[in-house]
Amino acid sequence: MALVKDRAIILSTRPFGESDKIVRFFTVTSGKLSGIAKGAKKSQKRFMNTLEPFNQVRIEYFEKATSTLVRIENADLEESNGGLEVNLKRICVASFFTEFVDKLTKEKQKNEHLFDTLKTILKSLKTIEFTVTDILYYELQMLEHLGYLPNLATCVHCGKDLSDAEKLYFSRERGGTLCPGCSGSVPHRQYPRGFIPRMVTLNDARIDHRASRHGHADGHEYPRGGPRVHEAPTGGYPLAGGVERATRAPMIAENAKGFERLGTEILEDFVGFHLAVELKSYRLLKRVTG
Numbered sequence: 053m054a055l056v057k058d059r060a061i062i063l064s065t066r067p068f069g070e071s072d073k074i075v076r077f078f079t080v081t082s083g084k085l086s087g088i089a090k091g092a093k094k095s096q097k098r099f100m101n102t103l104e105p106f107n108q109v110r111i112e113y114f115e116k117a118t119s120t121l122v123r124i125e126n127a128d129l130e131e132s133n134g135g136l137e138v139n140l141k142r143i144c145v146a147s148f149f150t151e152f153v154d155k156l157t158k159e160k161q162k163n164e165h166l167f168d169t170l171k172t173i174l175k176s177l178k179t180i181e182f183t184v185t186d187i188l189y190y191e192l193q194m195l196e197h198l199g200y201l202p203n204l205a206t207c208v209h210c211g212k213d214l215s216d217a218e219k220l221y222f223s224r225e226r227g228g229t230l231c232p233g234c235s236g237s238v239p240h241r242q243y244p245r246g247f248i249p250r251m252v253t254l255n256d257a258r259i260d261h262r263a264s265r266h267g268h269a270d271g272h273e274y275p276r277g278g279p280r281v282h283e284a285p286t287g288g289y290p291l292a293g294g295v296e297r298a299t300r301a302p303m304i305a306e307n308a309k310g311f312e313r314l315g316t317e318i319l320e321d322f323v324g325f326h327l328a329v330e331l332k333s334y335r336l337l338k339r340v341t342g
């Protein structure tokens with residue numbers, strides 16, 4: 053029974069018995085784990101308040117051959133959650149992404165990219181108010197790291213490459229876009245022109261940032277403050293009703309809202325259908341961002 057040292061993000065905690073705590077944490081090298089922290093509830097001194105949700109810690113634990121529950125020996129704070137408590141929205145966004153990681157990964161499933169993304173989110177949230185666009189961006193990023201990124205490049209039925217103008221039909225069952233021809237035979241939802249290409253841009257923004265900020269695109273480093281994609285869409289993004297509006301300044305915010313509403317819908321639909329998990333934090337998140 054060797055002592056394991058790792059870096060981890062605390063996902064959740066709950067009291068256990070008189071004085072202990074059960075802690076779920078996501079590590080760099082072993083993915084998600086659950087552990088018991090003896091005396092953590094009774095004596096805060098032992099862990100110095102390090103075992104709190106959203107904290108990033110250097111953790112030491114013993115694995116037990118007979119149990120999936122590890123025994124947490126020590127935890128040193130590396131990045132505290134201080135700054136998240138200033139408003140409910142920050143807490144809700146943090147809760148949503150930690151629950152996303154918790155519910156969509158299996159125990160001991162290593163995913164370093166997912167760890168880095170969660171770390172970036174929690175750190176950024178301490179100083180930045182996330183827009184719905186930011187939330188969509190990071191949700192897409194996490195889906196990609198989990199291997200569930202929807203296909204927004206080709207037709208999921210016949211494999212044809214799609215031009216931006218053809219990206220109108222989305223099949224949640226098949227997990228991606230359909231060409232106009234296949235849309236006649238596969239159930240789908242139709243989206244306004246320009247919406248799906250903009251979702252693609254949102255996801256590509258990450259690669260652009262990475263290449264320009266770090267000079268390489270090997271997938272190991274991510275930009276710190278997120279995408280910051282708040283600029284108005286060019287070329288008159290049509291609203292959900294399909295009504296083309298002039299791109300006057302007062303319309304910009306409305307356009308962004310239209311995009312965010314559809315983006316939330318398409319991901320909700322896709323995640324709900326394919327991943328079949330209920331995220332407790334999601335309803336509250338929608339309420340505070342809506």
Ligand SMILES: [Zn+2]
Nearest residue numbers: 207210231234
């Ligand atoms: Zn097709």
